[in-house]
Amino acid sequence: MTNPIIEDLKKRYTVKKYNVNKRIAADDLATILEALRLSASSINSQPWKFVVVESDEAKQRLHDSFANKHQFNQHHAKEASHTILFAYDPTFTKEKFVKRVDAEVASGHLPEDMRENFMGAYAFAEANTDQSGNNASWTKAQVYLALGNVLHTLARMGIASTPMEGVDSDMLSELFADELDGHVCEVALAMGYPDTEQDWNHGLPKARLPKEDVITVV
Numbered sequence: 001m002t003n004p005i006i007e008d009l010k011k012r013y014t015v016k017k018y019n020v021n022k023r024i025a026a027d028d029l030a031t032i033l034e035a036l037r038l039s040a041s042s043i044n045s046q047p048w049k050f051v052v053v054e055s056d057e058a059k060q061r062l063h064d065s066f067a068n069k070h071q072f073n074q075h076h077a078k079e080a081s082h083t084i085l086f087a088y089d090p091t092f093t094k095e096k097f098v099k100r101v102d103a104e105v106a107s108g109h110l111p112e113d114m115r116e117n118f119m120g121a122y123a124f125a126e127a128n129t130d131q132s133g134n135n136a137s138w139t140k141a142q143v144y145l146a147l148g149n150v151l152h153t154l155a156r157m158g159i160a161s162t163p164m165e166g167v168d169s170d171m172l173s174e175l176f177a178d179e180l181d182g183h184v185c186e187v188a189l190a191m192g193y194p195d196t197e198q199d200w201n202h203g204l205p206k207a208r209l210p211k212e213d214v215i216t217v218v
Contacts, residue, residue, distance in 0.1 A: 005156075008152075008155040008156050009152070009155055010206055011155065011158075012151065012154070012155035012161075013160075013201055013202070013204070013206075014161070014162050014163065014201060015080075015160045015161065015162045015190070015192070015194045015199055015201065015202070016162075016199050016200055016201045016202075017075075017079070017194065017195045017198040017199040017200075018076065018079040018080045018081070018160075018190070018192045018193065018194060018195060018199075019192065019193045019194060019195045019196075020078075020079045020195075022081065022192065022193040023081040023192070024081040024082055024159060024191060024192060028157060028159065029052075029082065031153070031157065032150065032153060032154065032157070032159070032191070033050075033052065035149060035150060035153040036050055036084070036146060036149070036150050036153075038149075039145055039146035039149040039150070040145050040149070041142040041145055041146070042124055042138070042141075042142060043097075043100075043121040043122070043124050043125070044100055044104065045092060045097060045100060045124075045125065045139070045142060046100055046142075047088055047089040047092040047096070047138075047139035047142055048086065048087060048088055048089065048139070048142060048143050048146060048183065049087045049089070049179075049180060049181060049183040050084055050085065050086060050087070050146070051084070051085040051087065051176055051179045051180060051185070052082060052083075052084055052085075053077075053082060053083040053084070053085065054082050059077055059078050059083075060077075060078075061175045061176065062077040062083060062172075062175075062188075063077035063078055064171075064175060065077075065167065065168050065171040065172050065175050065176075066167075066168060066171075067168075067171065068168055068171065069166075069168055070164075070166035070167060070168060072166065073162075073164045073166045073167065073190075076162055076164065076190040077190075079192075080162070080190035080191060080192040081191055081192030081193070082190075082191050082192065083188055083189065083190045083191065084150070084188060084189045084191070085167075085172065085176065085179075085180070085185040085188050086143045086146060086147055086185060086187050086188060086189065087143070087180050087183035087184055087185040088136065088139040088140045088142065088143045088183060088184055088186075089139050089182070089183050089184075090134055090135070090136035090139065090182075090183075090184055091133050091134060091135065091136075091182075092125055092135055092138075092139050093133070094119075094122050094125075094126075097119070097121075097122045097125065098119070101115060101118055101119055104118065124138075125138060136184065140184075140186065143187065144187070147163065147187060147189060150189060151163065151189075154191060159191055159192070159193070160191070160192060160193055160194050161189055161190060161191045161192075162189070162190040162191075163187065163188075163189050164187065164188045164189065164190060165186065165187050167185065167186065167187065167188050169184060169185055169186045172185045173185070
């Protein structure tokens with residue numbers, strides 16, 4: 001199989017050590033962030049916020065967030081070119097969905113006379129909302145759609161990455177309170193270029209289960 005998409009994904013891997021002297025170019029970062037913005041989500045809910053850690057000050061805060069646990073990921077905070085905090089809204093309300101529907105109409109994607117019908121799509125969120133108004137399990141799932149999209153984008157661009165569920169959500173909520181604005185971050189993505197001499201995971205063969213074990217065509 002020689003499709004360029006497959007070749008990109010074969011080369012993609014989780015970086016263990018970044019080259020601190022090599023940074024993502026501004027134009028490339030703009031492409032990454034636009035791809036992030038264009039990510040799919042159920043009913044186009046977009047129940048998320050993405051915080052891009054770029055400055056030395058923000059990197060120090062990210063570094064400090066590993067004070068209590070997951071120290072194995074702490075070095076990425078300062079060594080990676082950029083890190084994105086993927087955060088979900090734990091209480092995505094119908095009022096918040098209105099903003100998304102209005103954007104659908106304003107873009108020309110949704111005819112004005114279909115606006116009220118489309119509001120009915122919020123039933124997907126309601127079905128996953130408990131009596132206290134929490135629908136975090138549903139909104140968190142949307143964040144992973146965005147994460148997968150960016151992982152593929154980075155692979156296409158030849159930029160390396162490290163998905164990290166090993167982050168301290170409580171510390172991030174405290175240290176990035178203003179930026180997260182009530183959203184919850186339980187996964188982050190470090191990005192940049194590997195230190196090929198010190199990254200023990202660089203250049204190793206891909207390890208995946210055989211197609212027959214994971215895919216069934218009926």
